[in-house]
Amino acid sequence: MVGLSIRFGDFVVSQFALNGCLLLASSEGPANPLAAPIDLALWTLLVFLGLMFVLGKFAWKPIIEGLNAREKGIADNIESAARAQEEAQSSLKAYQEKLAAAHDEAAAVIAEARSDAAAAKEKLMAEANEEANRTRQKGLADVEAAKSAAVRELAEASVDSAVSLASNIVGRSLKKDDHAKLIEDSVKRFAGS
Amino acid sequence: MLYFDDKDKTKDPDDHGHDHSHSDAKAGAAPHDGHGHENHDGHDHDHDAPHEHGGLTAEADHDLSHAQEAGEFVAKPMTEQLQANMAKHLEVGHLMGHVQDAYYFECPKALGLSFEDDHGHEHNGIPIPNITGFTKETPMIGTAETPIFVGRLSKFMVLELVAAILLTLMFVWLGKKIQSGDRPKGAIWNLLESFVVFIRDDVVRPAVGDHDYQRFLPFLLTMFFFILSLNLLGAIPYLGSATGSLAVTGVLALLTFGVVAGSGIQKMGFAGFLKAQVPSMDLPPVMKVILLPLMFVIEIFGLFVKHAVLAIRLFANMFAGHLVLAIFVGFIGVLAGTLLFYPFTPVIVLGTIAFSALELFVAFLQAYVFTFLASLFIGSAQHAH
Amino acid sequence: MTIPSFAAIGAGLAIIGAGLGIGKIGSSACESIARQPDVANRIQTAMIIAAALIEGAAFFALIVALIA
Numbered sequence: 001m002v003g004l005s006i007r008f009g010d011f012v013v014s015q016f017a018l019n020g021c022l023l024l025a026s027s028e029g030p031a032n033p034l035a036a037p038i039d040l041a042l043w044t045l046l047v048f049l050g051l052m053f054v055l056g057k058f059a060w061k062p063i064i065e066g067l068n069a070r071e072k073g074i075a076d077n078i079e080s081a082a083r084a085q086e087e088a089q090s091s092l093k094a095y096q097e098k099l100a101a102a103h104d105e106a107a108a109v110i111a112e113a114r115s116d117a118a119a120a121k122e123k124l125m126a127e128a129n130e131e132a133n134r135t136r137q138k139g140l141a142d143v144e145a146a147k148s149a150a151v152r153e154l155a156e157a158s159v160d161s162a163v164s165l166a167s168n169i170v171g172r173s174l175k176k177d178d179h180a181k182l183i184e185d186s187v188k189r190f191a192g193s
Numbered sequence: 194m195l196y197f198d199d200k201d202k203t204k205d206p207d208d209h210g211h212d213h214s215h216s217d218a219k220a221g222a223a224p225h226d227g228h229g230h231e232n233h234d235g236h237d238h239d240h241d242a243p244h245e246h247g248g249l250t251a252e253a254d255h256d257l258s259h260a261q262e263a264g265e266f267v268a269k270p271m272t273e274q275l276q277a278n279m280a281k282h283l284e285v286g287h288l289m290g291h292v293q294d295a296y297y298f299e300c301p302k303a304l305g306l307s308f309e310d311d312h313g314h315e316h317n318g319i320p321i322p323n324i325t326g327f328t329k330e331t332p333m334i335g336t337a338e339t340p341i342f343v344g345r346l347s348k349f350m351v352l353e354l355v356a357a358i359l360l361t362l363m364f365v366w367l368g369k370k371i372q373s374g375d376r377p378k379g380a381i382w383n384l385l386e387s388f389v390v391f392i393r394d395d396v397v398r399p400a401v402g403d404h405d406y407q408r409f410l411p412f413l414l415t416m417f418f419f420i421l422s423l424n425l426l427g428a429i430p431y432l433g434s435a436t437g438s439l440a441v442t443g444v445l446a447l448l449t450f451g452v453v454a455g456s457g458i459q460k461m462g463f464a465g466f467l468k469a470q471v472p473s474m475d476l477p478p479v480m481k482v483i484l485l486p487l488m489f490v491i492e493i494f495g496l497f498v499k500h501a502v503l504a505i506r507l508f509a510n511m512f513a514g515h516l517v518l519a520i521f522v523g524f525i526g527v528l529a530g531t532l533l534f535y536p537f538t539p540v541i542v543l544g545t546i547a548f549s550a551l552e553l554f555v556a557f558l559q560a561y562v563f564t565f566l567a568s569l570f571i572g573s574a575q576h577a578h
Numbered sequence: 579m580t581i582p583s584f585a586a587i588g589a590g591l592a593i594i595g596a597g598l599g600i601g602k603i604g605s606s607a608c609e610s611i612a613r614q615p616d617v618a619n620r621i622q623t624a625m626i627i628a629a630a631l632i633e634g635a636a637f638f639a640l641i642v643a644l645i646a
Contacts, residue, residue: 033289033512034644036440038342039333040294043350044435044444048419051357056411059364063389064410066371073374399623502634509637566630 155187271531282526292515294349294438296321299431318431321346349435356422356435364418392417392564400568402575409571412452416445417564420507424556427511428549436559437511439504446504449567453500457574466574470496503566510559514552521545585643592639599632 159182281287291299299318300306307317311328325344330337333344367385370377377383397413398406420436427434435441457466470492476484524541528534607625611618 033293034439034641035293036438036443037294037347038440039344040347040349040438041440041444042342044353044441045448047350047353047357048415048445048448051360051419052411052415054361055364055415059361059368060411060414062368062372063364063386064393064407066368066374067386067390067393069374070371395619399619498634498638502630502637505637505641506630506633509640562626562630565626569627 151190152183152187155183155190159183159186271533274530275527275533278527278529282523283520288516288519288523291519292433292437292512294347294433294435296323296345296347298348298351301431321348321351348433349438349441352423352426352432352435353441356419356426360415360418360422388418389414396561396565397568400565401572405575409452409456409568412448413564413568413571416449416567417560420445420563421557421560424511424560425553427515428553428556434511434515436507437515439508442504442508445507445563446500449503449570450497450500452567453570453574456571460575467493469574469576499566499570503563503570507559507563510555514548514555518545518548518552521548589640589643592636592643595639596632596636600629603628603632 159179163179163182296310297308297316297318297320299316302317304317306319307315308320309315310320311330324346325333327333327344329340329343329345332340333342335341363381363385367382367389370382371386377386392414393406393410396417397410401409423435423441426432427437454466457469460466461469467489471485471488472492474481474484521541522545525534525538528537528541603625607621610621614621
């Protein structure tokens with residue numbers, strides 16, 4: 001159907017060839033498809049220019065400006081969002097670094113404290129040991145001294161009594177040097193015994 | 194654009210005999226109106242006398258007997274009826290009249306709005322008031338035989354004005370909305386804005402170039418929407434498409450040419466603009482002397498041709514589309530009075546609807562193509578090729 | 579045969595040529611877009627330009643046929 005009508009249209013169009021073709025004349029009446037009346041052309045020119053002027057001033061300008069502003073706003077928003085994200089990322093990184101540093105520091109502090117404590121303990125122990133040793137040594141020395149004094153006293157006393165006993169028996173008094181010699185011998189004997 | 198006969202409408206097959214006598218009477222009273230009625234009437238008379246063929250169809254038989262009973266005459270074989278209808282409804286000037294400019298708006302005959310024009314012809318429609326007082330017989334410039342400038346408000350002028358007013362209302366409103374900085378809301382806002390953005394980003398910017406496309410946006414946007422609205426007004430039955438007149442598309446193409454040449458000369462100077470039309474080629478000097486002037490002439494000629502074709506393309510597409518629609522609807526008139534009327538009219542109506550949908554697509558496509566090519570021409574005038 | 583009928587035949591021939599040309603452009607463009615969908619926009623542009631040029635030549639033939 002379409003094909004038929006188009007062919008018919010071609011036929012119709014070809015009929016106009018008979019009329020000839022006056023491009024710029026409206027005198028040919030309704031039969032000239034190429035008729036271009038000048039009044040219609042001039043009217044079109046006026047309407048178009050008027051429309052372009054009015055729309056250009058009151059429509060295209062605000063529309064284009066508005067669209068540009070909106071696009072710029074969206075671009076700015078995206079950019080600022082990207083910047084904010086970047087900032088957040090960097091501050092997060094800084095915090096993480098700080099946190100890690102604090103962690104390290106704490107570990108160091110703990111380690112130091114631990115080593116300090118160990119050292120103090122060591123020192124205390126050493127001091128205590130030394131003290132104890134010294135006290136023992138002193139005690140031992142005192143005991144030794146007391147013992148030797150007691151032995152000497154005992155020896156002297158026993159020598160004296162022996163001497164007095166012997167003088168009594170011997171009737172003669174022993175000289176001072178003899179006393180000393182005797183004490184020495186007896187102490188030696190005691191000690192050896 | 195839809196076809197309705199001015200005088201004897203497509204009528205009920207039963208009373209077409211009656212109608213013919215009426216038509217004959219009229220033809221006697223009034224001179225023929227250049228729509229081929231003379232031929233038609235002569236035809237009738239030839240076959241009115243010897244009606245011994247009888248009917249080729251039951252329908253015609255019935256008609257014949259009916260007419261004979263009533264003491265009237267008529268009834269013709271179907272082929273005669275079809276030929277007579279064709280001469281009337283598919284007459285070239287008549288079909289053209291529905292597609293071309295006029296001094297009245299057509300209306301369906303059923304509305305009963307008929308009037309007589311200056312020549313005493315009866316039309317169904319609303320006449321456009323003659324504000325300036327000029328007619329084709331008494332034009333502003335020229336004589337009745339060769340009217341150069343009639344200066345009377347016509348249908349296409351009114352349609353252009355309507356289009357301009359509608360566009361102004363819509364886009365000034367859109368401009369206010371967009372400038373408010375709100376998000377786009379609502380169907381109309383989104384529709385108009387997507388069109389504007391499409392023309393700007395997908396047509397003008399790539400074709401003209403990122404650098405100076407902004408300068409040409411007002412011109413090209415106005416061009417697109419003006420053509421589109423004229424095309425779409427043409428898609429409304431009984432209105433017409435102003436872009437179906439070479440005067441309209443010619444002016445639009447001429448304006449495009451003005452912008453192309455003006456911007457090119459502004460950019461490169463007159464000599465530079467002319468020189469930029471010739472593509473630079475690597476040729477031996479001898480060939481250059483021969484070829485360059487030839488190329489120059491061809492390219493300058495091509496520059497005019499490109500813009501002329503711009504006008505003709507739009508005009509031919511709209512004009513031919515509407516003419517085909519008129520012929521489609523004219524087929525109903527051709528089949529009137531025969532049995533073929535009943536099976537084929539629904540088919541023709543459906544075909545007309547389908548073709549109208551195609552025309553709707555063409556309305557958008559041609560507006561796009563015109564704007565796109567205008568952008569390309571402007572773009573090529575900005576940069577030497 | 580009158581001059582108008584020859585003109586009509588000429589118009590028909592011009593349309594055949596233009597139809598073949600535009601059909602070829604359309605088929606090549608479809609193939610190219612199928613092969614490289616990412617440059618579809620540029621192919622489409624080139625297609626419309628070429629089709630417009632052919633159309634222009636066809637319109638010329640039609641006008642000559644009309645004037646004849």
